[in-house]
Amino acid sequence: MRSNARCQEVERFGWIRDSTVQEAACLTFVRATGVDPVAAGFGAVSGHARALDFGEFCEEAYAQPYPVIGLRIVGDWVLVVEDNGLQGTRPEVLTRVSARTEALSVFWNTNLSTRFSYAVGGEVRTTFEALLPEFREGTRPDALEELREGLPWSALDSGNQAEGVELMLALAARITGQPLTPTWEEGQFLTFPVAAWPEDLRADPDALERLADRCPPGVIDALRAADDRARRRAAVAVARRAAELAECADHPVISAVLASADDPVMDREAISEAVREWTWLLHRHRATSKVRNQVRAAEVLRQATHDDPLAAVCASLSAAIGIRGLDAAELSGVVEDALGRA
Incomplete structure (x- = not known):
């Protein structure tokens, strides 16, 4: 049986269900002191930076045929937001932004897909779907197993994506020590269009x-x-x-x-x-x-x-x-x- 404390640890992120990005987003956290190197790791086009509030940023991201990111500092971490984006899930991005630090991303979309990824020192150590954490990939797939312990993964309803998002945000908070609150959408974000990195060249035995x-x-x-x-x-x-x-x-x-x-x-x-x-x-x-x-x-x-x-x-x-x-x-x-x- 889940304890009330454990339930509350996840349920405190229920506000995400009513947020602007409730249906599809990618939130990436990078332990860093400034936004510029993180933006560069995403492939940001620096000459097109703009300061926008969150609503304006989401409108801009929706209107463009290329990725758009919004960044702000949250404690010891830089938060990178994508409205209906996925750059933060890509190994081409995660390896770059984590090269001398650590990074994690929480992704969900309208197709009920989810993805939690964790990278350190330029390598993606573990990545998995919220509903299937037992099927982990990466250089150290079990890197977060101790931190995952106690969170109610087995109780997830396969048809309820929101529960999976809340659970991933709870795990993110355990790593960062910076749990997101509804106030994270307030104020200005530094936004950039992204010239996406080409996919890494990979082996293909077939x-x-x-x-x-x-x-x-x-x-x-x-x-x-x-x-x-x-x-x-x-x-x-x-x-x-x-x-x-x-x-x-x-x-x-x-x-x-x-x-x-x-x-x-x-x-x-x-x-x-x-x-x-x-x-x-x-x-x-x-x-x-x-x-x-x-x-x-x-x-x-x-x-x-x-x-x-x-x-x-x-x-x-x-x-x-x-x-x-x-x-x-x-x-x-x-x-x-x-x-x-x-």
């Missing part, structure tokens, strides 16, 4: 199989038999062809990354930053099909920088199929030519 319906069997077999040097050569060849077709092969960043193809580690950071900035500009300006093609070509090159040459060629091929004017048959020929060169 990458070749995923290409089976896009490339002839001979190409798949050749990639399977090739050594890593040949695979890297093929990935770069695909990226170069995409850049040529998109008329951006001479861009300083793209040409520099292509030129570093023989290095053990290509300049992934440079091309990742370029993809992030260019994607943001697509949101800000009405782009032509040529510009969109160039952004796609930059993403092909980013995929080609994957540490694993096989993953690099498979991912770059998949991304290149989205380039206007570049079809699977031509790409297969590019790969075959690259693999065939001594």
Whole structure:
């Protein structure tokens, strides 16, 4: 049986059911003394900062096609608010904002999805859904088990999202020592649009199989038999062809990354930053099909920088199929030519 004290610990967050963000939000807490490094970790566009009250911030977030964040200091922590956003759940963000500190996020949306995440020192230690905390992921999935003890996770009603949100906020308060109250919406927030970080490049053990319906069997077999040097050569060849077709092969960043193809580690950071900035500009300006093609070509090159040459060629091929004017048959020929060169 739950004690009254334990019930009250969760129920004190019942006010969230009537708040402006009752249906969907992400609240991220970062132990920090200032908002600027936290905003940068989210990918904030610093030149567009605005001070808004909470209602104005939510209206701005709803109106824009890109993420918008609001920040304020709460005790020893910086609170980052997203109205119907999810950047605070992404490992690309959590690893950055927690690099020299700790961070946690509480997420829920209108699809009844929830997520609690905790990161320290640049690694996501544990992350789980409110209704299924037994299915934890991360570098140390059990990192919060002692703190979770005593909270009524097993009593959650699968159809009542609000209970899960209140429970996650109670766990957050145990970590931060700063329980949210209804007054957190009062006053000004420092707000920024966000140029979202591209997804981290990840291993895909089934990458070749995923290409089976896009490339002839001979190409798949050749990639399977090739050594890593040949695979890297093929990935770069695909990226170069995409850049040529998109008329951006001479861009300083793209040409520099292509030129570093023989290095053990290509300049992934440079091309990742370029993809992030260019994607943001697509949101800000009405782009032509040529510009969109160039952004796609930059993403092909980013995929080609994957540490694993096989993953690099498979991912770059998949991304290149989205380039206007570049079809699977031509790409297969590019790969075959690259693999065939001594």
